Amino acid sequence: MILLDGKKTSEAIQSEIAAEVAQIKAEGGKAPHLAAILVGNDGGSMTYVNNKVLACERVGFESTLIHYDTEVTEEELLAKIKEINQDDTVDGLIVQLPLPKHINANRVLEVMDYKKDVDGFHPVNVGHMVVGLPSYLPATPYGIMELLDRYKIETKGKHCVVVGRSNIVGLPVSILMSKCTFPGDATVTICHRHTVDLASHTRQADILIVAVGQPLMIKADMVKEGAVVIDVGTTRVPDATRERGWRLRGDVDFDNVASKCSYITPVPGGVGPLTISMLLKNTLRAAKKEVHA
């Protein structure tokens, strides 16, 4: 079994980005600039956004964090997004998800300038991704593709089973895996909450990607011998033995599944860190006007 080391891969990607940014600056160019909007005080969301800001500093980007109380109105949020759309000093904009229930996330994503949508969630970028036009790929699926690529894992003709159909991970990764690219060219099955006999599907997977947020849902008897297993889950579960009172759990029962796999991602240290590096990569591409002129 080979561990897919997301932390090490993420560090390598960030070093590559930092070198490119240093070069841009040395040639008199400006640093890429990411603006991040956070609403509310959810512990996980605050950690992720703070880590994004720290990662920006590490690679030499500029960043702006805009933090609203949970009570912010949708109108206020939309007005801020429109203001940033017009701000030529900002290359990339993200709104951390999930948003509070009183805010319509689709309206928020649609009002964003798709040229600055470095999360790749705007319908224009989603559509471009589907038909193979230049687009920002959503960071987590992009990270999964990067991991498969860097570890040279064969995907062509393989059966890839994706568990979960979210717009952030499950749906886009299933599209990317089915496309005629490397990694890709896989035969893809998407499973979700209404799938009957989930195990009968997951057991057929050469590549199993799980993104449901249900700790330890995938047990050893649900995985084929020699499968590649990508665990996207990062749920905080109470744990009194830890100083912070919780620990992170993936969707896969790693301790019992790992020995059956050819490759597997750990949690933490698997797909999560790549999400941040691929966001940086998209922001760099935005600054270079590489995706949309």
Ligand SMILES: Nc1nc2c(c(=O)[nH]1)N[C@@H](CN(C=O)c1ccc(C(=O)N[C@@H](CCC(=O)O)C(=O)O)cc1)CN2
């Ligand atoms: N606007 C967005 N919102 C959300 C996205 C996204 O891509 N854009 N994805 C997730 C959360 N997410 C990034 O925002 C994210 C999740 C996990 C990690 C990560 O590094 N996880 C570490 C553990 C970190 C910890 O201690 O909690 C790991 O798995 O090793 C980074 C980013 C939903 N919202």
